[in-house]
Amino acid sequence: MPETRTIKVYGTCNEVVTSDKVFFLISCTSNKPSAQEARDSVEKRQEYIISSCQHENAKDIKEISSLTRSNDLFHFRKDTQMFLSSRERALTLSNRFIEKLDSVVEIKEPNFGFKDKTVTEIGKKLLINACKVAHDKASQLCNTMDMKLGRCVLMEELESGFVDGSLVG
Secondary structure (H helix, E strand, O other): OOOOOOOOOOOOOOOOOOOOOOEEEEEEEEEEOOOHHHHHHHHHHHHHHHHHHHEEEEEEEEEEEEEEEOEEEEEEEEEEEEOOOOHHHHHHHHHHHHHOOOOOEEEEOOOOOOHHHHHHHHHHHHHHHHHHHHHHHHHHHHHHHHOOOOOOOOOOOOOOOOOOEEEEE
């Protein structure tokens, strides 16, 4: 019976992936002597914000309002949150709002992410590709040593996750 030898190889795979989900938050505030004046000031800007967001096909647009009073002023705030399908759309909106709206509107930096399904699919793809890389390495090593490659006895997944915005595994 031929002698059994163990060859240990590692396969890695990297993939740069563009986000498919962007969370965007815009806050609009106003401080006025009357509650109605504060609300009207914010609502005027909100019409433009909502219209622009709909034009960029924003999804799940939600508005959250609050009214408080401090000393002799009413403080009205309305947060508008939404999801966009691309980084470009979020940046287009962000730039437009910064250019067109005054300082009572605060535009948060868009948060980029992935739908759960996307992350799972990418993880599977990376695992399969890493296995192929490891198999190719083992084959090349066996050919160099004039050996025959047998079946895989042990396979371990070491690490996967995000590194510098890239999904690795």
